[in-house]
Amino acid sequence: MTVETLPTRAAEDWRYADVEALKALWPIAAPELVTVPAGGSFSRTILQTGGGVTRLSLVLESKATAVVHILNAGGPYARVEVDVLLHEGADFTLGGAQLAGEGETVEIVTTVTHAQPNATSRQLVRSVAAARGVASYLGKVKVERGADGTDGEQSVRAMLLDRTATANARPELEIYADSVKCAHGCAVGELDANGLFYLASRGVPPAQAKALMLSAFVAEAFDGAEEGDNLQAHAQALLEKALLEGKA
Amino acid sequence: MLTITDLHASVADKPILKGLSLTINPGEIHAIMGPNGAGKSTLGYTLGGRPGYEVTGGSATLDGADLLELEPHERAAAGLFLGFQYPVEIPGVSFVQFLRESANAQRKSRGEEPLSGAEFLKLAREKAALLKMDMEMLKRPVNVGFSGGEKKRAEMVQMGILDPKLAILDETDSGLDIDALRICGEGINAIMRKPEKSVLLITHYQRLLDYVKPDFVHVLAGGRIVKSGGPELALTLEERGYEAVEGAGA
Ligand SMILES: Nc1ncnc2c1ncn2[C@@H]1O[C@H](COP(=O)(O)OP(=O)(O)O)[C@@H](O)[C@H]1O
Ligand SMILES: [Mg+2]
Numbered sequence: 496m497t498v499e500t501l502p503t504r505a506a507e508d509w510r511y512a513d514v515e516a517l518k519a520l521w522p523i524a525a526p527e528l529v530t531v532p533a534g535g536s537f538s539r540t541i542l543q544t545g546g547g548v549t550r551l552s553l554v555l556e557s558k559a560t561a562v563v564h565i566l567n568a569g570g571p572y573a574r575v576e577v578d579v580l581l582h583e584g585a586d587f588t589l590g591g592a593q594l595a596g597e598g599e600t601v602e603i604v605t606t607v608t609h610a611q612p613n614a615t616s617r618q619l620v621r622s623v624a625a626a627r628g629v630a631s632y633l634g635k636v637k638v639e640r641g642a643d644g645t646d647g648e649q650s651v652r653a654m655l656l657d658r659t660a661t662a663n664a665r666p667e668l669e670i671y672a673d674s675v676k677c678a679h680g681c682a683v684g685e686l687d688a689n690g691l692f693y694l695a696s697r698g699v700p701p702a703q704a705k706a707l708m709l710s711a712f713v714a715e716a717f718d719g720a721e722e723g724d725n726l727q728a729h730a731q732a733l734l735e736k737a738l739l740e741g742k743a
Numbered sequence: 744m745l746t747i748t749d750l751h752a753s754v755a756d757k758p759i760l761k762g763l764s765l766t767i768n769p770g771e772i773h774a775i776m777g778p779n780g781a782g783k784s785t786l787g788y789t790l791g792g793r794p795g796y797e798v799t800g801g802s803a804t805l806d807g808a809d810l811l812e813l814e815p816h817e818r819a820a821a822g823l824f825l826g827f828q829y830p831v832e833i834p835g836v837s838f839v840q841f842l843r844e845s846a847n848a849q850r851k852s853r854g855e856e857p858l859s860g861a862e863f864l865k866l867a868r869e870k871a872a873l874l875k876m877d878m879e880m881l882k883r884p885v886n887v888g889f890s891g892g893e894k895k896r897a898e899m900v901q902m903g904i905l906d907p908k909l910a911i912l913d914e915t916d917s918g919l920d921i922d923a924l925r926i927c928g929e930g931i932n933a934i935m936r937k938p939e940k941s942v943l944l945i946t947h948y949q950r951l952l953d954y955v956k957p958d959f960v961h962v963l964a965g966g967r968i969v970k971s972g973g974p975e976l977a978l979t980l981e982e983r984g985y986e987a988v989e990g991a992g993a
Pocket of ligand 2: 783784785828913914
């Protein structure tokens with residue numbers, strides 16, 4: 496999908512976007528196209544911490560594998576789009592974390608199409624929104640006719656640090672095949688007050704306690720990532736900064 | 744050490760502590776017993792500063808400092824340790840990381856140098872050994888997947904590492920088998936039985952008191968201390984129940 500004209504929020508994929516902020520980034524580049532040949536493997540780390548739009552489009556030929564890890568943050572608008580087309584027996588894994596602070600809109604938008612049988616996909620997204628930040632995940636999984644034996648999984652969780660923060664999660668399934676296993680879980684919550692008091696009772700100040708719990712929360716997205724430590728270090732720094740600045 | 748005077752506290756606008764007074768001197772071990780719902784845990788949480796536990800009257804000082812004015816983490820740095828009746832699970836955060844941050848946050852607020860990774864691990868290993876806890880368990884996420892007894896032993900390891908002046912231990916003995924009870928009891932003695940430290944044990948049973956001999960025993964009922972005595976009071980309660988104590992009927 497190439498965006499030629501500035502989208503509006505009427506478009507499904509842009510419903511939570513900050514179109515005003517997008518204007519400043521316009522025009523945005525067409526998606527980077529990558530074809531992973533049969534049996535091949537691909538991995539990519541997208542570290543976008545100062546806002547912007549990053550778009551990636553993958554075609555996985557039969558039995559190819561791809562792993563994408565994302566850290567998406569910064570303002571006023573930060574968007575990562577990943578489109579994936581899976582051929583027979585291909586395997587796709589995505590782990591994404593994002594953080595929205597005051598005045599920031601961040602989003603991860605994925606479309607995974609199981610075009611042929613027995614492909615697998617796993618997507619795990621962890622979002623944190625503070626102050627008046629907005630963090631959204633739009634994740635579509637399409638299973639085309641004949642793509643039997645599909646196994647698709649989405650785990651989507653968001654953490655709100657303030658009453659004024661917003662998290663949107665739209666996992667979507669479109670299934671036209673038989674014997675398909677698709678699961679999605681989606682939850683928006685707040686930091687566990689019992690956990691925070693437990694940490695405080697041991698002497699950890701509130702901002703540090705929140706940073707510790709949030710950093711564990713986003714760490715799930717970087718499980719097994721090649722650059723996991725680097726991503727985690729960036730995420731931790733962003734979380735601490737947001738919390739210590741009293742943004743959260 | 745700890746002076747509580749006419750303390751009143753409410754939870755969800757419901758008065759729970761109704762004029763509780765208690766003084767604990769350095770070197771003393773006190774036990775609080777009382778029927779379910781008497782307010783024992785509420786006392787611990789109120790002194791620890793748990794959100795939702797609102798002080799409506801009275802005072803509590805730790806070595807002269809107004810405990811009730813301090814934030815929960817400042818109370819810890821001032822030397823208070825709260826052993827939880829139900830220790831909290833924190834997924835994704837390891838005990839080692841949690842305890843090192845705890846210890847160093849306390850040291851920082853007291854103007855002391857932080858412990859290096861090596862210094863901390865040495866200390867943690869020593870305290871884990873004292874409680875016969877495998878060091879590997881401390882590399883796991885805080886309390887996640889721990890049995891009830893393991894959680895209580897981990898609480899005592901934390902107490903050993905944090906080295907508080909005053910420990911309030913809320914039903915540390917519940918959920919422990921005979922061996923774990925002895926290990927925890929000996930751990931409490933090793934860590935806290937010192938002339939400059941004090942302990943407030945909250946318990947239902949005499950059995951912990953066989954290991955950790957209290958100097959004073961109090962009965963808490965209806966939000967107040969209704970009777971105080973020596974160790975023999977715990978034996979009387981064990982034999983005759985709270986009904987035998989004036990004003991303490993469940
Ligand atoms: N979070 C809470 N919300 C409402 N009531 C509570 C809460 N916590 C405790 N209580 C009430 O306070 C009273 C004392 O409870 P607690 O301090 O836990 O007693 P104990 O530890 O002596 O068994 C009980 O009546 C209990 O129902
Ligand atoms: Mg209790």
